[in-house]
Structure formats: C-alpha cells, structure tokens
Amino acid sequence: MQILNLNQSLDHRGIIKHKVDGNVVRVDEVIELCSGKGINIARVLKTLGYENYKVSNIIGGPIGKIIKDSLRAEGISSWDFMIENNSRINYALVDEINNKTLMINERGPLITKKEKQKYLEELYNWLKEGQIMVFAGSAIQGFDSKDIKEIIRKAKAKKCLL
Numbered sequence: 024m025q026i027l028n029l030n031q032s033l034d035h036r037g038i039i040k041h042k043v044d045g046n047v048v049r050v051d052e053v054i055e056l057c058s059g060k061g062i063n064i065a066r067v068l069k070t071l072g073y074e075n076y077k078v079s080n081i082i083g084g085p086i087g088k089i090i091k092d093s094l095r096a097e098g099i100s101s102w103d104f105m106i107e108n109n110s111r112i113n114y115a116l117v118d119e120i121n122n123k124t125l126m127i128n129e130r131g132p133l134i135t136k137k138e139k140q141k142y143l144e145e146l147y148n149w150l151k152e153g154q155i156m157v158f159a160g161s162a163i164q165g166f167d168s169k170d171i172k173e174i175i176r177k178a179k180a181k182k183c184l185l
Contacts, residue, residue: 024076024155028061029162030131031080033090036115048116057093061159065099077102081142081163083132084109102149104142108132134165147177156183
C-alpha cells in the first residue's frame with residue numbers, strides 16, 4: 024500500500040490543566056507528534072501489525088527533518104521527498120478545565136515548480152505495480168487539480184488500485 028501524504032505537519036498540543044486568567048497561557052504539558060492524515064493512516068496500519076505499506080511525505084527545512092527523524096523513531100515506513108521551504112507546524116491548546124480545544128493550522132510550505140516536477144518524476148518510480156494507493160489529506164501549496172490528475176494517471180499506468 025502506498026499512502027500519499029501531501030501536507031503533513033508537526034503538531035504541538037499544549038495541555039492546560041489549570042484555570043486561565045488573562046491573555047497569557049502557560050501550558051502544563053506539551054505533546055509533540057508528527058501528523059497528517061497519511062501519517063495517521065500509517066500509524067494505524069503499523070499498530071494493527073500491517074507492514075506492507077509506505078507513506079510518502081513532502082517535507083522541508085528543519086521541521087521536515089524533525090518529521091523524518093520522528094517517523095523513523097516510531098518505526099513508520101516512509102519515503103520522504105525534501106523541498107526547500109519549511110514544513111508546517113500546527114498548534115492545539117487543549118483546555119481540560121473547560122473541555123475546549125483551539126486549533127491553529129498553518130497553511131504549509133510552497134513547493135516550487137521545479138521541486139514539484141522532480142517529485143512527480145520520483146513518485147512514478149516509487150509507485151509499485153498493482154499496489155493500493157491512498158490519497159490522504161489536502162495537497163501542499165503549489166499543487167493543483169492538474170497535478171492530482173497527473174498522479175492518478177501515473178498510478179493507473181502502473182495498474183495501482185486507487
């Protein structure tokens with residue numbers, strides 16, 4: 024199974040376990056976790072003992088390196104395509120007292136035309152004949168519907184199940 028994860032993130036969850044007064048919030052606990060729908064699918068597959076998968080990530084900058092290293096440490100099988108612009112960080116403030124969560128999601132990096140062309144070429148080589156291919160989540164900035172159609176065309180050429 025090939026999982027295309029085109030806009031993953033590094034998530035920071037700040038857990039608030041006390042009453043908050045004012046505009047400055049000091050969290051009690053921080054949980055850092057790589058995320059994105061494709062990574063989460065891979066995480067579930069790994070938990071269920073399924074090992075015949077690989078998740079494709081477009082990552083960049085120091086945040087991309089953290090994502091890459093974290094996935095390796097978790098034992099999640101991935102193919103990582105590096106770009107110059109920094110991968111995104113998402114933030115969640117979890118207020119356990121009031122049972123509320125505030126999500127702040129960055130847009131994510133912009134992939135250049137040159138990087139995108141190289142990714143599409145390498146993706147074709149990465150795809151395996153007859154495998155299941157899963158699209159997960161939204162695409163990175165710089166991708167449009169024509170690019171998604173091109174990926175589907177390449178996958179169909181390799182007889183992938185979509």
